[in-house]
Amino acid sequence: MACLLSGATLHAEGGSYNVDDASVVGTGKCQLESWLREWSHGSNGIYAVPACGAGPVEIGVTLNTGHRAFGPGVNPSVKWQLRNGDDKGIGVAIATAATWIRGRQDDAQTYVATTFGIDDARRVMVALNAGADRIGGESTHALYGIGVDFAVTPRWTLLVERLWTHRTITDQGGVRLAFGESSLDLVVGSEKSPHPSHWINVGWNAAF
Structure with missing residues (x-):
């Protein structure tokens, strides 16, 4: 769960968003x-997520400095696109990721992502996630997510999402400015859990 709460697991619409899309x-x-x-x-975290593609498969890893007791962390992930829906129809992909914090595996997730x-x-694009989150190698819980993005103009996009995991609901929303192969994000988020909190993200994304 620490990976999800630190924004280091699912990367939807990209950047610090949690709900994943079906693109690679x-x-x-x-x-x-x-x-x-x-x-x-009062704490902060720095995150970097490099990823590369080989056919319908995307391989990436999240590196982060963590939050409070959580971190630094490493989160390798693999996503396999079963159906390309980037330009039309419904996109479908399956993905899996695992989290190591201070050299110890903390949790793992497997889920299906769809986009339409x-x-x-x-x-207006919608991303849906459904899968399982295994915490500490002991208990497995359902994972669900929905994300919506609205292209106001070719450069400006509004994004909102909600992610449900064990005893936690995470909400985020923000705005994205695209320029060339890069984009800038400004995101605010909050979580409803036994230890609620809220945050703000400033991000930069680039393809090459």
Whole structure:
């Protein structure tokens, strides 16, 4: 759970968003997503997520400085795109990730991600996740997520999401400014859990 709460697991719409989409980087391409997070408790975290593609498979790893007792952490992940829905129809992918914190495996997730457009122009896109989260190698719980992004203009996009995991609901929303193969994010988020908190993220994403 520490990985989910620190924003180091699922990367939807990219950057620090948690709900994953069905897209992959693409053969011979790579990307780097990075962000700075400031928590309401006064701590902060720095995150970097390099990923590269080989056919329908994307391989990545999240590196982060952590939050309070959680971190630093390493989160390798693999996503296999079963159906490409980037331009039309419904995209489908399966993904798995595991988290190591201070050299110890903390949890693992496996889930299905789907993406589809609401309108013909695909200005409104929806991402749905469903899977399982295994905490500390002991207990397994359901994981669900929904994310929506609305392209206000070719450069400006609004994004909102909600992720449900064991005893925790995580909400995030923000705005993205795209320029060329890069984008900037400003995101605010909160969690409802036994230890609630909220945060703000400033991020930069680039493909190459």
